[in-house]
Amino acid sequence: MSAVMTTTRWHDPKRYLWLLGVPVMLLPMLGGWLVDATGLSLFWWFMPLIVYLVVPVADLLVGEDRNNPPESAVADLEKDRYYRWAVYAAVPMEYATLIWGAWVAGTESLAWWEYLGLAISVGMVTGISIAVAHELGHKTDPFEQWLAKIALAPTGYGHFYTEHNRGHHVRVATPEDPASSRYGESFYAFLPRTIAGAMRSAWKIEKARMQRRGLPTWHWRNDALNAWAMTPILFGALIAAFGWIVLPYLLIQAVYGFSLLEVVNYLEHYGLCRKKLPSGRYERCQPTHSWNSNHVFSNVLLYGLERHSDHHANPLRGYEALRHFEDSPQLPNGYAGMILLAYCPPLWFAVMNRKVRAHYGGDLTKANVVPRLRAKLGAPTPA
Amino acid sequence: MQYKKWRCLICDYVYDEELGAPDDGIPPGTRWEDVPDSWTCPDCGASKDDFQMEEI
Numbered sequence: 001m002s003a004v005m006t007t008t009r010w011h012d013p014k015r016y017l018w019l020l021g022v023p024v025m026l027l028p029m030l031g032g033w034l035v036d037a038t039g040l041s042l043f044w045w046f047m048p049l050i051v052y053l054v055v056p057v058a059d060l061l062v063g064e065d066r067n068n069p070p071e072s073a074v075a076d077l078e079k080d081r082y083y084r085w086a087v088y089a090a091v092p093m094e095y096a097t098l099i100w101g102a103w104v105a106g107t108e109s110l111a112w113w114e115y116l117g118l119a120i121s122v123g124m125v126t127g128i129s130i131a132v133a134h135e136l137g138h139k140t141d142p143f144e145q146w147l148a149k150i151a152l153a154p155t156g157y158g159h160f161y162t163e164h165n166r167g168h169h170v171r172v173a174t175p176e177d178p179a180s181s182r183y184g185e186s187f188y189a190f191l192p193r194t195i196a197g198a199m200r201s202a203w204k205i206e207k208a209r210m211q212r213r214g215l216p217t218w219h220w221r222n223d224a225l226n227a228w229a230m231t232p233i234l235f236g237a238l239i240a241a242f243g244w245i246v247l248p249y250l251l252i253q254a255v256y257g258f259s260l261l262e263v264v265n266y267l268e269h270y271g272l273c274r275k276k277l278p279s280g281r282y283e284r285c286q287p288t289h290s291w292n293s294n295h296v297f298s299n300v301l302l303y304g305l306e307r308h309s310d311h312h313a314n315p316l317r318g319y320e321a322l323r324h325f326e327d328s329p330q331l332p333n334g335y336a337g338m339i340l341l342a343y344c345p346p347l348w349f350a351v352m353n354r355k356v357r358a359h360y361g362g363d364l365t366k367a368n369v370v371p372r373l374r375a376k377l378g379a380p381t382p383a
Numbered sequence: 384m385q386y387k388k389w390r391c392l393i394c395d396y397v398y399d400e401e402l403g404a405p406d407d408g409i410p411p412g413t414r415w416e417d418v419p420d421s422w423t424c425p426d427c428g429a430s431k432d433d434f435q436m437e438e439i
Binding site for chain 2: 140165166169170205208209212277279281283284285313314315316
């Protein structure tokens with residue numbers, strides 16, 4: 001009997017759970033329906049109620065899954081187009097919700113706080129869609145690359161497409177990365193630094209790429225420009241259809257959406273740092289350079305993004321094949337719960353600073369710390 | 384023979400044959416075809432197939 005014959009085919013227990021990311025995009029519409037059905041305006045805030053209350057509790061109750069797909073199954077998993085379609089399907093749903101929200105904002109007379117709830121609910125969807133764009137933007141297939149930019153258009157964060165692969169992945173967990181937060185840095189200090197830093201970096205990267213191709217910087221093949229250009233076209237079309245009253249809605253959902261991405265960035269690498277080698281390069285990114293979370297509930301909603309340690313160490317691995325590593329630092333809850341913590345800096349520092357110190361055996365000179373603390377520690381300032 | 388450069392299509396890392404990749408145990412002067420197939424981009428983990436020769 002050959003070894004091949006005795007191997008039983010492995011079945012992915014999460015296969016159909018990954019589809020949950022698709023209906024999540026439609027939850028604000030369910031909220032709108034609940035407003036109609038119950039008369040309670042609170043349901044305009046349906047999405048934040050789900051994400052900030054239901055998801056952290058569900059993560060706590062459902063718990064973690066530390067199981068990994070066997071290596072022998074990975075090649076088949078990554079070849080299986082089903083997993084790609086489970087991601088593609090989220091993008092039209094994102095647009096359905098965005099357009100529905102514009103229709104509601106443009107045709108119903110809402111009180112300001114109902115209007116705000118609607119915009120925040122939709123912003124949560126367009127923000128979560130940046131995780132979808134992230135999964136698509138890592139692939140070299142042109143269709144997936146365009147779909148990534150389309151998914152980013154509602155938040156105006158088209159430059160994420162360039163910056164994430166060519167900026168963030170290269171410099172992750174170093175003081176040079178605008179999207180890696182530092183020990184002692186609150187989310188509110190991180191937010192302006194990462195927004196400005198990511199835009200600057202993406203522009204520099206695209207400028208250099210265009211120069212290498214012998215093209216002017218202002219050219220449609222500049223990936224920051226062609227991705228950004230989709231946003232005014234989209235917003236212009238929605239304003240033309242529903243009137244100027246939708247402009248605040250569009251802006252609020254965009255700003256809230258990308259701030260949701262940035263709070264996720266904040267918690268993914270907090271305080272973690274790669275060693276500088278004698279050559280002046282940083283060591284390769286290891287699973288220990290990203291915070292990991294194995295919480296099942298929020299992971300299936302975010303296409304496995306929370307298994308972030310493996311993602312950064314092996315960026316080309318599909319979401320369905322990402323693994324848990326025993327030596328990677330673990331977040332105490334899923335992203336939804338950790339976001340709430342990040343919004344309250346004293347609580348965040350109380351929980352996470354201890355974890356960073358423990359990860360580095362108490363030696364903070366090994367961590368990525370805020371500049372004022374770096375001077376105090378006597379650690380060399382980065383070049 | 385002139386040294387060539389290869390650029391990663393995913394993240395723009397440049398493998399310069401003249402410099403090699405000493406951190407990965409690939410000495411200076413190593414030709415692209417002599418870089419092991421198991422080697423991956425030090426910045427983003429892309430495989431050798433994801434590199435393209437760059438005109439210098």
